[in-house]
Amino acid sequence: MTSERVFIGCYSAPIGTMENKGEGIVSCLLDTNTGEFSDLKHTAIAINPSYLITTKNNLLFCVQEVFAEQQPVLSCYHINDDGELNHNQDVSMSGEFACHLAIDPKGEFVSTAHYGSGSFELFPLSNNNELGSASDLIQHQGSGPNLERQEGPHGHHISFLNHSDTLVTVDLGIDTIGFYPFDRSQGKILSQQAKQVELPKGCGPRHVIFTKDETTAFVLCELSEEVIVLRHAKGQWQIAMRCHPFEEHDLGGAMAAIRLTADERFIYVSGRHQAQIACLEVDSQYSLRLVERIDTLGLFPRDFNLSADDKWLVVANQNSHNVVSFKRDPNSGKLTTSDHQFETGSPVCIAFN
Template sequence: MSVRTRETIRVLVCSAGSNGDGIVDIELAADGTVTERTRVPAANPAFLSVHPDGKSLYTVERAAGGRLVAYRLNDGCGDLSRLNERSSEGAAPCYVSVDATGRYAFVANYRGGTVAAFPIESDGRVGEASDVVRHEGTGPDQDRQSAPHPHAIEPGPRNRFCYAPDLGTDRIAIYRPDADAGELKAAETEPATARAGAGPRQIAFHPTASVCYVVGELESTVSEFSRDRESGALTAVGRTSTLPSEFGGDNAPAAVGVHPSGRWVYVSNRGHDSIAVFAVDRASGSLERIGHQSTRGETPRDIALSPGGEFLLAANQHGDSLVAFAIDGDGRLDARAELAVPKPVCVTVLDPR
C-alpha cells in the first residue's frame, strides 16, 4: 500500500453500488491521477463530512430507517474505524455537516422532513440527538413538493448560523445554534424564500463576500443571496440558469461549490451531465455563466474542490466513475483522470495538514 506524501491528497467517496456499499479511500496526486487505496463497508451511505481536526468522519446511511455513523480516520494506513451510530431522527437522511468548533454534527432528513443536531464527544463518537426540528409547508410541484424535504444543513461563515435549504417548501430555514443547550434555535430573521417551484437543494458560501449560492433543483438554476453578517438574513438578488439555452432535455442540478479564490462557482447538472462554470463579479458577487464541461459520465451527483483550488472532482452516480479535472487560470476545467467507482454519490477532499 502506498504512503501518502505532501504531494498527494486524501479523498473519500460514498459508494452505493450493487456489489456492496462502502466508503472508498482514494489518493489524488499532484498531476490529477486518482487511485483507490482501500474500501470500508457501509450501508447505503449518502453523504459524509470530516471533523475540523481531521481525526473523525461522519456519514449518513439510508439504512435501518436512517442513521448517523461516526468513524475514526486512521492517518497513513487508509483504514476507517467505525465508532458508533445513532438514529438520524428522520427518514432518508441526505446531508451531514460538522460545525467549525467540532462540537456538533447536523443532519438533514429528506423524507423525514427534519433537521437534527448531535453532540460530538471528545473521542469522536456522536451522542443522542440534542435537538430535532420538523419543517412544515409545501410547494407548487405536486410530485416533489407535497411535503417538506430538507436537503442540506450547513453552518455559515463565522459559525453563527446554520442554513437548511428545503426542496419541498421553497424555503431556506435559518437557525442560530445554541452550543451550550445543543439546540437549533430559529434565527430572529425569517427563513429565506426561493422562487416558487425552485426546489432549493444545496447552499455554498463565498469565502470573503457576504453572498451565498443556492441550487434550484426543480428549475435548473443557481440563485445568489446576499447575507447579513449580524442577523444571518438572506436576500435573493439574482438567479441564473445552469443550462445552455439550446438544451431541451430533463435536468436536475445537484451540487454547488465555490472556488477557494472566490472567483468561480461550479454546479453539477444531472441530465445535461455537465459542470456549469460561473465567473463571480468581484464587486457584487453576481454570477456570469462562462461555459460547461462534460463530466464524462452520467448523473454527476456531487462535486468537490481541492483545498488549494487546483482540482475539481465529479462523482458520476450512474456513470460509476470519479473524474478529476484540473482548473486553469480562467476557472475552466480540463479532465485529467478517471477512476471506476460503483455508484458514487458523495465526494469529499480532505484538507492536508
C-alpha cells in the same frame, strides 16, 4: 508523488426504481501533479452513504439514505494513515433518507438533513469525539407547487454559520432557506427566533454556499436548474440575481452540487441530465457569468469536489459508475480532463481528507 486521500460514498441498495451497484465507502489517492488515481480500496460497509465529511483530526462522518424502519444512523470513523477507516460509533437518527450533514466550526455539534421526513437533527460531539444522542430536531411542514417533487418538506442541506451560532437549512419541498439560532450550552435550537427566506415557488433549492464574510449566499436550485444569489443587508436576505448555467430541456430539474473556490472567484455546478459541470465567474458585485460547460465523461454527475489546493476537481458519475479528475486553471477557472478515471459502483459523494 504528492497526493490527497479521497473518500467516495457509493449507493449500495435500491432506492425506488433505481438500482445501485456500490459497496459503501471506498477511498483512493489523487496524484496532485497528474490527476492519476491509485491505492483504490473498499474502506467501510455502509448502506447508501449519501454524504461524507472529514475533519482536520482525521475523522469521517457519514449518513445513510434509508427509511426510518431500516434504523438510519450517523456514523463516525477514524481515518488511518493508510486511508483505512476504523469504525468508532453509530448514533440513531429519527428522520428518513438523510442526504447531508455538517460539523460546526468549533467541533461541538454535528447536524443532519433528511429528505424523506423534511427534518434536521442536532447531535452533540464531545472533546474526545464521542457523539451523543440527538439533542434537538427541526421538523418542517408544508408543500410546494411541483406536485411530484414537492408534495411535502424535503430537507436537502444543513450547515453552520462561522460568525454566529446558527444552523442553515435548505428545504427543496417548501422552497425556503432557514436560519435557526441554537443555544450551544444546551444543544437546543431556538426555533422561535428562526428566520425563513422564501425563494421563488417551485425552484426546489438543494444546496447553499456562503462567502467567507457570510454576506452573500449562492443557492443551487435543483428543480429550476438555476443559481440564486442572495445578498444580506440591513438584516434581510434579498435576491440579487438568478443565473441559469445550463441549456433548457424537458427531462425535469436535476442540478446537483455546487462548490466555491477558496479565492471566491469561481463557482462550479453539476447538471445530472446534461452530464456537465458548469463554471461560473463571480465578479466584484457577486454577479455570475458563465465561463464554460464541460462534459463529465460519464452519466448523472451527482457530486464533485475540489482538492485542498483548488487545482483539481473530482467528479462522481453515478449512473456510469466512474470517478474522473479534471485539472483546474486558477486564472480562467476552466477545466481540462486529466485522462484519469476509475470505475466504482454508483458513486454519489466526494470528500477530500
